[in-house]
Amino acid sequence: SQQGEEDPQALSIQEGENATMNCSYKTSINNLQWYRQNSGRGLVHLILIRSNEREKHSGRLRVTLDTSKKSSSLLITASRAADTASYFCATDSPGNTGKLIFGQGTTLQVKP
């Protein structure tokens, strides 16, 4: 079952602007991961943040995690047209099953 909700569902910005996507989840987690998916393609792993971490950076990506609010955000700075894609958060729950539960996703369009 899907436990993640993301907002906004769709986001359209100009190249150079920042894009922020939010993800909320319902149960406790081991870690939370963000993925990108270009239309009709597979998933690309962007970043993983563990439950004991609050913020993580990777290039133009910044992820925050607030376990008290069961939420995470993904910030893409200085966006480019090539960032146009769908972005999904996924939670890896305790129990070591390895299952990832995906959020509904945010579709990002970056206009040149």
Add this chain to the structure above:
Amino acid sequence: GAVVSQHPSWVICKSGTSVKIECRSLDFQATTMFWYRQFPKQSLMLMATSNEGSKATYEQGVEKDKFLINHASLTLSTLTVTSAHPEDSSFYICSARDFGGKNYNEQFFGPGTRLTVL
């Protein structure tokens, strides 16, 4: 490293036929593989978890007799959609994880297989 392949990348079949999709981990041993289904403009839905050498564990609502999963080796899992119908048309994505490796937290995703049932 950590490459997962799927074959075929797309397939079109007639209603009532069976289709097999392969998922391979190319440069690591996948102790666990997962199968997801994604309908257009929707998120990924986990269908089942397969551990090498044992029966797959299916998520609620997924028919195990319709979606046969075999994970006979540490590098190969197969999903067979039996007696496919148009409503089974979807994008099927596998992922692999090596619980014994240094990247045990990560899942590595295949490129997906687009199934169209006529």
